[in-house]
Amino acid sequence: MKLMEKAPAKINLALDVLYKRPDQYHEVEMVMTTVDLADRIEIEEKKQNNITIFSHNRYVPDDDRNLAYQAAALLKERFDIKQGVSIKIEKNIPVAAGLAGGSSDAAATLRGLNRLWNLGLSMDELAELGAEIGSDVSFCVYGGTALATGRGERIKHLPSPPKCWVVLAKPLRGVSTADVYKRLDLQNVKHPNIAAMIQAIETNDYQGVCNNIGNVLENVTLSLHPEVLHIKNQMKKFGADAVLMSGSGPTVFGLVEYDSRMNRVYNGLRGFCEQVHAVRMLGE
Ligand SMILES: C[C@@](CO)(OP(=O)(O)O)[C@H](O)COP(=O)(O)OP(=O)(O)OC[C@H]1O[C@@H](n2ccc(N)nc2=O)[C@H](O)[C@@H]1O
Numbered sequence: 281m282k283l284m285e286k287a288p289a290k291i292n293l294a295l296d297v298l299y300k301r302p303d304q305y306h307e308v309e310m311v312m313t314t315v316d317l318a319d320r321i322e323i324e325e326k327k328q329n330n331i332t333i334f335s336h337n338r339y340v341p342d343d344d345r346n347l348a349y350q351a352a353a354l355l356k357e358r359f360d361i362k363q364g365v366s367i368k369i370e371k372n373i374p375v376a377a378g379l380a381g382g383s384s385d386a387a388a389t390l391r392g393l394n395r396l397w398n399l400g401l402s403m404d405e406l407a408e409l410g411a412e413i414g415s416d417v418s419f420c421v422y423g424g425t426a427l428a429t430g431r432g433e434r435i436k437h438l439p440s441p442p443k444c445w446v447v448l449a450k451p452l453r454g455v456s457t458a459d460v461y462k463r464l465d466l467q468n469v470k471h472p473n474i475a476a477m478i479q480a481i482e483t484n485d486y487q488g489v490c491n492n493i494g495n496v497l498e499n500v501t502l503s504l505h506p507e508v509l510h511i512k513n514q515m516k517k518f519g520a521d522a523v524l525m526s527g528s529g530p531t532v533f534g535l536v537e538y539d540s541r542m543n544r545v546y547n548g549l550r551g552f553c554e555q556v557h558a559v560r561m562l563g564e
């Protein structure tokens with residue numbers, strides 16, 4: 281048997297870090313939402329009792345470093361499954377980009393194998409298992425829009441943000457999330473107003489969303505990759521309503537309300553940035 285799962289990318293509309301925890305993770309408050317740029321995960325039963333990963337993207341590991349592999353291995357071990365799977369990843373989400381591509385592949389693998397192996401697990405149970413793989417995997421199990429707290433694994437669902445375009449632009453080089461968190465100096469950050477962002481989403485207030493986007497990791501990545509600032513400035517110049525780096529970066533996203541303006545921002549960015557996408561938020 282063979283099945284498919286979509287693995288959408290996320291953006292962080294707001295990302296705050298409260299403090300560093302004794303376990304070396306950071307306590308965060310993030311408003312996250314999925315967008316319609318997605319990897320496609322094809323999962324197929326196989327005769328041999330092992331897990332194999334295929335991807336055409338040379339930056340995607342094809343062994344146990346792959347988060348989709350780790351998701352399959354976790355379920356196999358936890359539920360004593362004596363069957364193997366082959367997992368094909370059609371990679372459309374830029375890698376190491378702050379868009380949670382690997383986490384979303386892992387989440388899609390959990391959802392897919394729950395079906396393939398008839399495990400009968402609820403979404404909450406899958407999200408709990410996902411947290412063992414990575415901090416962003418729990419959110420990716422559900423997708424939609426949510427407030428993520430703890431190290432990112434505690435999820436409170438939110439309604440859909442106001443309708444708009446999201447233009448994504450990814451500079452050439454990727455960044456290491458661990459490195460960005462390590463360099464964060466919490467004495468010198470401007471905290472976004474998470475409550476105001478949630479209120480703007482709940483009242484469908486587009487201007488409120490634009491006014492309250494913010495990411496405490498942005499300045500860390502900007503200091504490592506000055507091209508992020510250049511892309512932010514270009515997006516603003518071409519007319520995006522609000523511009524921010526997603527997650528640990530380096531992808532920059534711009535929110536744009538009107539179609540005509542979206543075309544201008546998209547075409548303007550394509551002139552000097554290799555990976556540009558104009559997408560919609562997936563909503564709840
Ligand atoms: C920054 C964010 C924002 O959504 O996303 P990305 O930029 O990676 O997409 C997340 O917090 C990333 O989540 P994820 O990429 O799943 O992180 P993990 O694999 O759990 O952790 C990678 C490393 O990041 C650091 N880390 C991660 C999460 C957290 N709350 N505090 C941390 O300090 C730790 O050093 C950890 O070893």
Ligand SMILES: Nc1ncnc2c1ncn2[C@@H]1O[C@H](COP(=O)(O)OP(=O)(O)O)[C@@H](O)[C@H]1O
Binds near residue numbers: 369375
């Ligand atoms: N399925 C996967 N897709 C992409 N990267 C993966 C995957 N599994 C593991 N990785 C590793 O995880 C790292 C972070 O990738 P990714 O999830 O795309 O970025 P981010 O954490 O910035 O959202 C990559 O450098 C890659 O080596």
